[in-house]
Amino acid sequence: MFRLPTLSWLALRNLGREMRRSALTAAAMAVGLALLILSRTIADGAHEDWIDAGVRLGAGHVTFNAPGYRDSESLDDRMSPAQVEASLAALAEAETPEPPLASVRVATRGLASSPDGAQPAFIIGVDAATETMFSKLNEDLADGRYLQDGDRLHAYLGEALAERLGLRTGSRMVLTAQAASGDIEGQLVRVAGTYRTGVEELDRMLIHIPLGTARTWLGVEGATAVAGLLPHSSFTDPVIEGVEAAASEAGVEVAGWPETQPDLYSALKLDDGGDWAFHIILFAIVALAILNAIFISVLHRKRELGLLRALGLSGRETGLVVYIEGILLTVASGIVGVALGFAVVFLFLRDGLDFSGLMPEDISFGGVTVDPVLVPVIEVKHVVQSVLMTFAIGLSAALYPAWHAARLDPAETVKVD
Amino acid sequence: MREKPTAGRAANAVGATTPNGGAGSTPGGAGGPAVRTEGLWKIYPQEPRPVEAVRGVDLEVAAGEFVAMAGPSGSGKTTVLNLLGGLTRPSKGKVWIGGREISELPDRELAKVRLSRIGFVFQSYNLLPVLTAAENAEFTMLLQGVPARERRERVRRLFAEVGLEGLENRMPPKLSGGQQQRVAVARAVLAEPALVLADEPTANLDSSTAEALLDVMEKLNREKGTTFVFSTHDPRVMERAGRLIRLVDGRVEE
Numbered sequence: 001m002f003r004l005p006t007l008s009w010l011a012l013r014n015l016g017r018e019m020r021r022s023a024l025t026a027a028a029m030a031v032g033l034a035l036l037i038l039s040r041t042i043a044d045g046a047h048e049d050w051i052d053a054g055v056r057l058g059a060g061h062v063t064f065n066a067p068g069y070r071d072s073e074s075l076d077d078r079m080s081p082a083q084v085e086a087s088l089a090a091l092a093e094a095e096t097p098e099p100p101l102a103s104v105r106v107a108t109r110g111l112a113s114s115p116d117g118a119q120p121a122f123i124i125g126v127d128a129a130t131e132t133m134f135s136k137l138n139e140d141l142a143d144g145r146y147l148q149d150g151d152r153l154h155a156y157l158g159e160a161l162a163e164r165l166g167l168r169t170g171s172r173m174v175l176t177a178q179a180a181s182g183d184i185e186g187q188l189v190r191v192a193g194t195y196r197t198g199v200e201e202l203d204r205m206l207i208h209i210p211l212g213t214a215r216t217w218l219g220v221e222g223a224t225a226v227a228g229l230l231p232h233s234s235f236t237d238p239v240i241e242g243v244e245a246a247a248s249e250a251g252v253e254v255a256g257w258p259e260t261q262p263d264l265y266s267a268l269k270l271d272d273g274g275d276w277a278f279h280i281i282l283f284a285i286v287a288l289a290i291l292n293a294i295f296i297s298v299l300h301r302k303r304e305l306g307l308l309r310a311l312g313l314s315g316r317e318t319g320l321v322v323y324i325e326g327i328l329l330t331v332a333s334g335i336v337g338v339a340l341g342f343a344v345v346f347l348f349l350r351d352g353l354d355f356s357g358l359m360p361e362d363i364s365f366g367g368v369t370v371d372p373v374l375v376p377v378i379e380v381k382h383v384v385q386s387v388l389m390t391f392a393i394g395l396s397a398a399l400y401p402a403w404h405a406a407r408l409d410p411a412e413t414v415k416v417d
Numbered sequence: 418m419r420e421k422p423t424a425g426r427a428a429n430a431v432g433a434t435t436p437n438g439g440a441g442s443t444p445g446g447a448g449g450p451a452v453r454t455e456g457l458w459k460i461y462p463q464e465p466r467p468v469e470a471v472r473g474v475d476l477e478v479a480a481g482e483f484v485a486m487a488g489p490s491g492s493g494k495t496t497v498l499n500l501l502g503g504l505t506r507p508s509k510g511k512v513w514i515g516g517r518e519i520s521e522l523p524d525r526e527l528a529k530v531r532l533s534r535i536g537f538v539f540q541s542y543n544l545l546p547v548l549t550a551a552e553n554a555e556f557t558m559l560l561q562g563v564p565a566r567e568r569r570e571r572v573r574r575l576f577a578e579v580g581l582e583g584l585e586n587r588m589p590p591k592l593s594g595g596q597q598q599r600v601a602v603a604r605a606v607l608a609e610p611a612l613v614l615a616d617e618p619t620a621n622l623d624s625s626t627a628e629a630l631l632d633v634m635e636k637l638n639r640e641k642g643t644t645f646v647f648s649t650h651d652p653r654v655m656e657r658a659g660r661l662i663r664l665v666d667g668r669v670e671e
Contacts, residue, residue, distance in 0.1 A: 003560060006559055006560060010545075010547070013547035013548065014547055016547070017546065017547045303541075303543065304543075304545055304546065307539075307543045307545065308545075309504070309528070309531075310502065310504055310531060310537045310539075310543075311531070311532070311537070311556060311557050311560065311604075312528055312529070312531045312532025312533075312557060312560050312561075313528060313532075313560070314524050314525045314527075314528035315524050315528075316524070316525070317528070409505070410504045410505075411496075411499040411504040411505035414504070414537075414539050414543055
C-alpha cells in the first residue's frame with residue numbers, strides 16, 4: 001500500500017488541472033448537502049414546534065396515570081393523592097437541563113349545556129398559574145380572560161363551542177359528567193373567556209376549569225393525570241427511563257407523548273417519510289450529476305489512464321486513482337456543504353422562514369396548529385446523517401467511473417489522440 | 418562519425434527460436450535475451466472475419482541490442498510492441514521478458530513486470546499533463562519506491578545528458594514535441610528497465626529533432642546498455658538501428 005500516497009497525490013493533481021469541472025462537480029454536492037442540512041433543520045424545527053404545541057395542549061411529553069386509565073379514561077382509574085405526590089416527586093428528580101414543568105389534571109368527558117343546547121365536551125380541571133406556562137392556552141385568547149388563581153366557578157372554552165352554545169364571556173352554562181361515585185353530577189360555571197387555537201377539535205371540545213372545582217364536582221381527591229413538560233422532546237425517553245422505577249413503585253404508569261398522542265406521532269412519521277423521499281430524489285439527481293462529471297472526465301483522460309497502466313499501475317490501482325478523485329471531491333464538498341448549510345441555517349435561526357404568504361391561516365396537522373414561521377433547529381444526529389448520506393452518494397457515484405477506468409484496455413487507450 | 422549501436426551483439430536474434438524451458442524459465446540462461454517470443458498470434462474478433470494482426474511471430478532480442486522493427490502501416494508493429502510490453506495479451510504463443518513468461522500473468526503481476534522491467538515511449542508524447550517534466554521523468558521511479566533524493570539526482574543527471582537541463586519544472590504543454598519525447602525517453606530509461614519499447618518515437622518529429630532523439634536513445638543504449646526495440650517506417654531511422662526486423666502482414670519477413 002506504499003503507493004496510496006502516490007495515487008492520492010496524482011488524483012489531487014488531476015482534480016487541480018480540471019479546476020473548473022472539479023469545482024462545478026463539488027458545488028453540486030456541496031449545494032445538495034447545504035440544502036439537505038437546511039431542509040433537515042427546518043423539518044426538525046417544525047417537528048419540535050408541532051410536538052411542543054401538541055404536548056402542551058395534550059398530555060405533556062411524559063404522563064403519569066393510574067393503571068388502566070389510558071384505555072378507560074374513567075374516573076374509576078384515577079390516581080390517589082399519594083400517587084400524585086409520588087409522580088410529582090419522580091418528575092422533579094428527572095435529569096434535564098431545566099426542571100420539568102408538572103401539571104396535575106382532572107379530566108373527564110361530559111356535556112356542556114346552555115339554554116341554546118348541549119354539546120359534548122372534554123373538561124379538564126387545571127391549576128391556572130401552572131397552565132399559563134404549560135398549555136399556554138391563555139395566549140390563544142379570543143375574548144374575556146383565562147382562569148386565575150382564586151377562580152372557582154369559571155370556565156375557559158373554545159370560541160367554536162361558545163358559538164354553538166350561544167355563550168359569551170360572563171354567560172353561565174352547566175357541565176354534566178359522571179362523577180367518581182358513578183352518579184351524573186352537574187356543575188354551574190361562568191364563562192371567563194374564550195380562545196381560538198385553530199385546531200377545530202379543540203376549539204369545539206376543550207374546556208378548562210379550576211382544578212379545585214373539578215375535584216369537588218367530580219368527587220376526586222387525587223387526579224387523573226400528572227403531565228410533565230420537558231425542555232425538549234428528545235428528553236422523553238431518557239426521562240421515562242429515569243422515572244419508571246419510582247412510578248412503578250407508586251403503582252402508576254408512565255408514558256411518553258408518542259404513546260399518549262399517537263395521531264401526532266403518526267403525522268410526524270408521515271412527514272419524515274415525505275422528507276426522506278424528497279431527499280433521496282434530490283440526491284439521486286446529484287449522484288447522477290457527479291457520476292456524469294467523473295465519468296466524462298475518465299473518458300477525456302483515457303490515454304492518460306492507459307499510460308498509467310503502461311507505466312506499471314495495475315487496473316485496480318488505475319481505478320483507485322479515479323476513486324480517490326471521487327473521495328477528495330466528496331470530502332471537499334462535504335466540508336463546503338456543511339459550512340454553507342450552517343451559514344444558511346444561522347441566517348434563519350433567530351427569525352425563521354416565514355411561509356405565511358404561502359399557507360392558509362389556522363392550518364393544522366396531526367391535531368396541532370402549524371406555525372407558518374419555521375425556525376430551524378440543529379439536531380446533530382440529523383446533520384451527521386445528512387453528511388453521511390452525502391458521503392455515501394459521492395462515494396457510490398465514483399464507483400462506476402473507477403470501475404470503468406480499471407477496465408480500460410491500455411493498448412487501445414495509449415494510441416487515442 | 419557516429420558509433421554504430423550494438424548491431425550483431427545477438428547473432429541470429431531474428432527468426433525461429435526454441436525455448437529452453439516452460440513458463441517462468443529463463444531461455445538462454447543468465448544473461449539471456451531481454452525479450453523473446455514464440456509462436457505469437459494476436460487475433461481480433463471482428464465481423465465478418467477475425468483480423469489476424471500478428472501471425473506466429475518468433476523473435477529474440479538480446480540484452481543491450483538496439484533493434485528497429487520496420488514495416489508498412491498495418492503490418493502489426495504496434496501490436497507486437499504491445500504484446501512484448503504486456504499491454505495486450507496474445508491470442509496464442511508466449512512472451513518472455515528477461516526470462517519470465519508473461520503472457521498469462523494476472524493483471525497485478527503483469528503491472529509489476531511493466532513497472533520493474535519495461536519502459537515505454539509512445540508516438541504521441543504520452544506524458545502525464547498534470548506533472549512537470551521532472552515529475553513525469555521520475556514517475557516510474559516513484560512507483561518503484563526509489564527514494565526522493567535518488568530520483569531527483571538521477572533526473573538531474575539524465576536531463577543534463579539529453580539536453581533537458583533547465584526544463585525540469587516545465588509542464589508538458591510548455592515543451593516542444595522533441596523535448597516531450599526526450600522526457601518520455603528519460604522516464605523510460607530512468608527506472609533502469611531491462612527493455613525499452615518505443616512505438617514510432619520519431620513519427621511526430623521533424624527530421625533534425627528525430628535525429629537528436631535517436632542520438633539520445635543510442636547514447637543511452639551504448640552507455641547504459643539499455644535494450645531498445647522501436648517500431649518505425651522511416652528509412653533514416655532504420656539506418657541507425659543495430660538490427661532490423663521487418664514485419665509484413667503480421668509476420669516476420671525472413
